[in-house]
């Protein structure tokens with residue numbers, strides 16, 4: 001496989017299934033799976049939620065950026081699931097787009113709200129109106145996910161294995177020439 005083709009990154013809103021789908025995709029392609037949020041938590045030695053409360057979002061974004069740079073640079077073939085805010089920094093969008101095949105798992109905010117309404121781990125959603133917050137995140141981020149992605153998958157109703165099938169079939173017809181530069 002082309003080196004770029006052997007590194008795949010999943011992007012999308014929190015709750016869009018990046019880790020679940022990414023893990024199954026890795027299994028299907030016999031590649032290692034790396035969850036960038038887990039790498040962050042290993043480095044900081046506490047949960048991302050605690051880190052947000054103690055150090056603030058900007059410190060988290062700095063750390064996330066350096067970890068994504070390392071993960072996308074490494075020669076190891078793998079499937080990476082990224083944090084939902086990974087596309088906020090232009091440098092991350094560029095690195096993801098130019099060094100990996102980016103799969104955007106597109107889920108509308110109402111759908112992720114249904115999945116995440118009892119979640120207490122995502123710091124950005126611990127607010128009075130999490131659905132409103134998800135709508136705001138979607139408005140801001142959907143164009144950034146699309147700009148970064150090579151492949152867009154509608155998550156909707158399909159099972160995880162059906163989503164993985166869709167991704168694999170799009171990867172099979174993927175033209176490596178599409179992993180071009182992202183002007184920022």
Ligand code: S3P
Pocket residue numbers: 012013014015018037048082083084085086121122123124
């Ligand atoms: C974030 C999403 C989280 C995690 C952090 C910030 C975000 O990852 O990186 O809490 O900005 O949307 P998930 O998308 O895996 O929940």
